[in-house]
Amino acid sequence: MAEIVSNKKVGAYHHIVFAVGELAKFAKPGNFVAIAVGGESSSMVLRRAFAIYRAFDRGTNGGLLEIVVAPHGAGSTWLTNQSVGFKVDLIAPLGTAFGIPTEPIRALLVGGGYGSAPLFGLSEVLKNRGCRVDMVLGASTAMKIYAPLDGKRSVSSLTITTEDGTTGITGKVTDVLPGIIETNQIDIIYSCGPMGMLEAINQIATDLGVVHQCAVEESMACGIGVCMTCVLPIRGEDGEIRMLRSCIDGPVVDGSSVIWNSKRQIPEGTWGAN
Amino acid sequence: MAEIVSNKKVGAYHHIVFAVGELAKFAKPGNFVAIAVGGESSSMVLRRAFAIYRAFDRGTNGGLLEIVVAPHGAGSTWLTNQSVGFKVDLIAPLGTAFGIPTEPIRALLVGGGYGSAPLFGLSEVLKNRGCRVDMVLGASTAMKIYAPLDGKRSVSSLTITTEDGTTGITGKVTDVLPGIIETNQIDIIYSCGPMGMLEAINQIATDLGVVHQCAVEESMACGIGVCMTCVLPIRGEDGEIRMLRSCIDGPVVDGSSVIWNSKRQIPEGTWGAN
Amino acid sequence: MFNFRTSLGQAEFENPIFTASGCAGSGKELAQFFDLTELGAVVTKSIMLKARSGRATPRMAETPSGMLNSIGLQGPGIDLFLEKDISWLRDQGARIVVSIAGESVEDYAVLARKLRAVQGISALEVNISCPNVENRGQVFACQPATARAAIEAVRRNIGGELPIIAKLTPDVTSIVEIAEEVVAAGADALALINTVLGMVIDTNTMRPKLAGKTGGLSGPAIRPVAVRAIYQVHEALPNVKILGMGGVASGRDAFELILAGASAVSVGTATFGNPTAVIKIKEELQTQLIAHGFDSLREAVGYAHRKDGNQ
Amino acid sequence: MFNFRTSLGQAEFENPIFTASGCAGSGKELAQFFDLTELGAVVTKSIMLKARSGRATPRMAETPSGMLNSIGLQGPGIDLFLEKDISWLRDQGARIVVSIAGESVEDYAVLARKLRAVQGISALEVNISCPNVENRGQVFACQPATARAAIEAVRRNIGGELPIIAKLTPDVTSIVEIAEEVVAAGADALALINTVLGMVIDTNTMRPKLAGKTGGLSGPAIRPVAVRAIYQVHEALPNVKILGMGGVASGRDAFELILAGASAVSVGTATFGNPTAVIKIKEELQTQLIAHGFDSLREAVGYAHRKDGNQ
Numbered sequence A, B: 001m002a003e004i005v006s007n008k009k010v011g012a013y014h015h016i017v018f019a020v021g022e023l024a025k026f027a028k029p030g031n032f033v034a035i036a037v038g039g040e041s042s043s044m045v046l047r048r049a050f051a052i053y054r055a056f057d058r059g060t061n062g063g064l065l066e067i068v069v070a071p072h073g074a075g076s077t078w079l080t081n082q083s084v085g086f087k088v089d090l091i092a093p094l095g096t097a098f099g100i101p102t103e104p105i106r107a108l109l110v111g112g113g114y115g116s117a118p119l120f121g122l123s124e125v126l127k128n129r130g131c132r133v134d135m136v137l138g139a140s141t142a143m144k145i146y147a148p149l150d151g152k153r154s155v156s157s158l159t160i161t162t163e164d165g166t167t168g169i170t171g172k173v174t175d176v177l178p179g180i181i182e183t184n185q186i187d188i189i190y191s192c193g194p195m196g197m198l199e200a201i202n203q204i205a206t207d208l209g210v211v212h213q214c215a216v217e218e219s220m221a222c223g224i225g226v227c228m229t230c231v232l233p234i235r236g237e238d239g240e241i242r243m244l245r246s247c248i249d250g251p252v253v254d255g256s257s258v259i260w261n262s263k264r265q266i267p268e269g270t271w272g273a274n
Numbered sequence C, D: 001m002f003n004f005r006t007s008l009g010q011a012e013f014e015n016p017i018f019t020a021s022g023c024a025g026s027g028k029e030l031a032q033f034f035d036l037t038e039l040g041a042v043v044t045k046s047i048m049l050k051a052r053s054g055r056a057t058p059r060m061a062e063t064p065s066g067m068l069n070s071i072g073l074q075g076p077g078i079d080l081f082l083e084k085d086i087s088w089l090r091d092q093g094a095r096i097v098v099s100i101a102g103e104s105v106e107d108y109a110v111l112a113r114k115l116r117a118v119q120g121i122s123a124l125e126v127n128i129s130c131p132n133v134e135n136r137g138q139v140f141a142c143q144p145a146t147a148r149a150a151i152e153a154v155r156r157n158i159g160g161e162l163p164i165i166a167k168l169t170p171d172v173t174s175i176v177e178i179a180e181e182v183v184a185a186g187a188d189a190l191a192l193i194n195t196v197l198g199m200v201i202d203t204n205t206m207r208p209k210l211a212g213k214t215g216g217l218s219g220p221a222i223r224p225v226a227v228r229a230i231y232q233v234h235e236a237l238p239n240v241k242i243l244g245m246g247g248v249a250s251g252r253d254a255f256e257l258i259l260a261g262a263s264a265v266s267v268g269t270a271t272f273g274n275p276t277a278v279i280k281i282k283e284e285l286q287t288q289l290i291a292h293g294f295d296s297l298r299e300a301v302g303y304a305h306r307k308d309g310n311q
């Protein structure tokens, strides 16, 4: 059980901080938490997954873990309505983390909506490794851009796009990516956001020959690898396409290995397809 | 929606006060409220019924309605855990009320456990009509006797029994009833408590020729007369036994009309039995 | 102007939200909370030939997101029912769907004869999820032959006027097979679904909680079963109108059943939690339909079956 | 000393709490949270003859107090499974129940032959709730004849050692009839129940939420159906051991299934909400049994059927 120590509305989102004790020290950028929602007699039997925004290991004081939640349906709305002091049932950290380069390379971090959350922690790690970090955040409207001040400070450049033009450049992140990649001679893209956006980013990364790591978001029933609901088709090193679990083989995956736009069908040639 | 304005633990129970506005003025002793439990995404689809302990019509300030809740299963426990300021979905007043005599007669009020709650409001009404009111409260143990100070003051005599002897006379209410009925020349018994207790009281009332009104407690799905789950066999004035709804033809019924101990079977001769 | 009208067989209704049989008392109880003419129709509790005490208590048990009931069709019998309840409902101006239930094929025939000349009824819902005393207590709706026999008996005796809505149980291997059978036997429309057979054991007494041991499961818990049944039957019999029900507690839920193929939706258990649930659901449904760009309810019926676009 | 041991057919288990097929991965994933030897048994996900990609996504939808899934039996096929998963589980010292599934009667026969000589398996769970490609995709467990054929194929090929637990679907008119049939065909025990067929329609896209359209409903929503099925089958076949499952999320729930007639209980969906649910349930169950005065699990099995005392 993790106690809520802060819950603040930030634009369209809620920034929630939990006291999680020891486990904060195991959290890496890209990992997620799974939280039970609805309280004791909830009709919602499944946990909700949230990307870890930041984690602070504070030794004996106990660690903190932060997430950014968009009130969407019943589960996320319930969570954003809980007050400081309330204890939630939380499992963390889960899933794969963003791969950190050993060299001081040039990284571009691209986030859509609340997908920006895990990128700020990542940015710090990359900076500490001597990487240059540029960031592009996009959303439909200004309220859905999550970019806290200290987060902004941690990057070399921050470009914002909104579809309705309420802040930053009017358009989508993909409109500005090619230019930024070229100008800043980007070596690697890290992305997090809606699947459609990740696919579009991946196309650009492929076209421009840039490495692309993305955190995917599939419906998850268990979050720990036992249910096989969260799969997506991924081409392995042996060339074989397999339905892999995004909760334990992801959420961070190599963008070029994903067979995109495969919702509602199994890609031809997938291992075991018939 | 009714806001909780007070929620206090009293012995084994919670005394909860709701701001209910206008509707407080319609509440009569014996009526009950039906409260939705578990919150927005509750897995509990049915309301819980609670006898009205007291109701205050306070005109423009809005009325208050009070109940006494025993934390039992998931629904009642949830309710006792809600804080002041929380708004519950509450329907009231429901069901029949205790019949009030027009003459200043001698009444004995008998309550078991939280069944004492509706008797205090009743006692006040009876006193205002010039009746003498004696009271007997029983429970398994002292913590389960609900008898607030001002309630005690409203009766001419109060006898308490507990099965474990932690307070009052060791035994059951029925052990002391015959004596009190005789000594105080009781005309009418009003009772509220577990069905087994009501049945035993009814036997004494019948034997001693005293009128007996009791508030029964059957599992209710709707509380408003539409589901037919809450029925119990009652002999009508025409001599016919019918399965009547305890939510609208009760909870207060004439003890002598009930066919007692008929759980799990339809009494022979009931109208429509085959 | 948004068109909320709907039809089941030859019967027309102002809007598609009905009460569910057995979940609205005689109508009087709900009339305290709202005007019954606001409903598409009041579906009465299933009425039998003679007065019935129903099952012993306990008759209900709450379950996760649902409840079990074993009322056992308590009621006054058709004659008293026609004399009192129907005339009262008619006086309110309510649209009435009468639900009937029998213990034998002959019962259904007699009930139909008693109802054929009654004024002010829009349709008959034939509840065939009752035990057939002539056949070891087997439920009519569980076997094609008995389901057919009950509906045929009603068809032969009702005359040409009143639409017959056959109400089926989901507790069968193939609900499509039963649906086809009752339509062939003369049902104009189908009511899907009745409760799902279930049981709760009280872990304190260590016995079945209900006096009748098993009971019918209703409420949101069974909504996925209702949606599946409606979808399957609409897919197989696209021209047969469906009155959908099972766990509807919001406009969203009603919309879901309509997308699956229901032309109207009955609300049962939700009324127990909220006496005005039907009105709330009706309003929310209309809002949802308009928000999704529909000009009429009819366009949305079965819309989830459309073949265009990517699947 | 409280005796928690139980048996299914000839197989003995230290305690009655198992994982449910398809809800525990390969065992490895759960082993991070607790020691697998704490379980009565690990029931593996149903394995087929060849590797399977399973169904397209989305494969799941949450429902009130439950969920739908349509995994479509994704898995590596029996050969890889025996090579990797079984040997790993055996190394952990876990009790293993292998679940198998086929698309034809012949598949079941071949699977049984491949398993007959494998060391370290306690029992076979035969999942016959899969579509029979030779019979228009009809689910084996839905018809007495196909259910029988699948179990007979396993019986003939498995040899005398390994107990066969036939896993049935509740989506039939009479689960007792199917149970009698598979017992006659050689099943030593029964697993009750598999998921209930359901559907969710996404009211935004206005299409079935799952790529496979329908899915299997699991979780607390279906517990009353599981209890009813177990009770009915135990009443009809008191000597056939039952592995119960369906919506068990607490010791109280497991106790309910045991009172209905289950000798052991599998936990599925609850593990998704809480990785250590099985351990919690096991401990709570033991506490409940002792609190009710039972000296052993066995005494409690089917206790709700007792005739003594007032009903």
Ligand SMILES: Cc1cc2nc3c(=O)[nH]c(=O)nc-3n(C[C@H](O)[C@H](O)[C@H](O)COP(=O)(O)OP(=O)(O)OC[C@H]3O[C@@H](n4cnc5c(N)ncnc54)[C@H](O)[C@@H]3O)c2cc1C
Binding pocket: A032, A046, A047, A048, A049, A050, A051, A052, A067, A068, A069, A070, A071, A072, A073, A074, A075, A076, A077, A114, A115, A117, A216, A217, A218, A219, A220, A251, D061, D062
């Ligand atoms: C790896 C991962 C990371 C995530 N990170 C965040 C985050 O940082 N902030 C945030 O606000 N949300 C995040 N989500 C989405 C979040 O888990 C919930 O799904 C979302 O809040 C909707 O839940 P709900 O109960 O409000 O909606 P409902 O629609 O009631 O949910 C019903 C079911 O559908 C699933 N579902 C609905 N929408 C989504 C979605 N977009 N993605 C996956 N499953 C969905 C839910 O998990 C639930 O099982 C993440 C999801 C995943 C898988």
Ligand SMILES: Cc1cc2nc3c(=O)[nH]c(=O)nc-3n(C[C@H](O)[C@H](O)[C@H](O)COP(=O)(O)OP(=O)(O)OC[C@H]3O[C@@H](n4cnc5c(N)ncnc54)[C@H](O)[C@@H]3O)c2cc1C
Binding pocket: B032, B046, B047, B048, B049, B050, B051, B052, B067, B068, B069, B070, B071, B072, B073, B074, B075, B076, B077, B114, B117, B216, B217, B218, B219, B220, B251, C061, C062
């Ligand atoms: C007319 C009436 C008046 C009542 N007055 C009070 C009161 O003043 N104070 C109080 O604490 N409780 C009272 N109850 C009981 C109360 O309604 C709840 O049933 C009880 O609190 C248990 O609910 P639960 O959710 O905690 O238990 P659960 O066991 O989880 O309840 C499950 C279901 O069983 C029903 N149920 C369980 N116990 C009872 C019971 N004893 N009587 C009727 N139904 C039951 C519940 O209503 C619910 O539908 C009254 C009941 C009725 C019918």
Ligand SMILES: Cc1cc2nc3c(=O)[nH]c(=O)nc-3n(C[C@H](O)[C@H](O)[C@H](O)COP(=O)(O)O)c2cc1C
Binding pocket: B227, B228, C020, C021, C022, C023, C045, C046, C069, C071, C073, C099, C127, C167, C193, C194, C195, C216, C217, C218, C219, C220, C222, C245, C246, C247, C248, C266, C267, C268, C269, C270
């Ligand atoms: C208490 C109760 C009584 C019912 N009585 C009847 C009945 O008399 N006839 C009938 O056809 N269905 C009856 N039903 C079934 C409902 O009409 C409906 O089909 C079922 O409950 C599913 O809808 P719901 O989930 O909205 O309740 C009854 C259901 C309940 C809960």
Ligand SMILES: Cc1cc2nc3c(=O)[nH]c(=O)nc-3n(C[C@H](O)[C@H](O)[C@H](O)COP(=O)(O)O)c2cc1C
Binding pocket: A227, A228, D020, D021, D022, D023, D045, D046, D069, D071, D073, D099, D127, D167, D193, D194, D195, D216, D217, D218, D219, D220, D222, D245, D246, D247, D248, D266, D267, D268, D269, D270
């Ligand atoms: C995601 C998921 C996958 C399942 N896979 C299988 C399977 O492979 N074989 C099988 O026999 N049952 C399978 N089942 C059914 C479960 O074993 C179990 O019978 C059912 O879910 C009811 O139990 P529960 O409510 O505890 O989940 C699966 C269930 C779920 C939810």
Ligand code: FES
Binding pocket: A219, A220, A221, A222, A223, A224, A225, A226, A227, A228, A229, A230, A231, A245, A246, A247, A248
């Ligand atoms: S969410 Fe269950 S396997 Fe990934």
Ligand code: FES
Binding pocket: B219, B220, B221, B222, B223, B224, B225, B226, B227, B228, B229, B230, B231, B245, B246, B247, B248
């Ligand atoms: S509780 Fe529904 S009729 Fe009484």
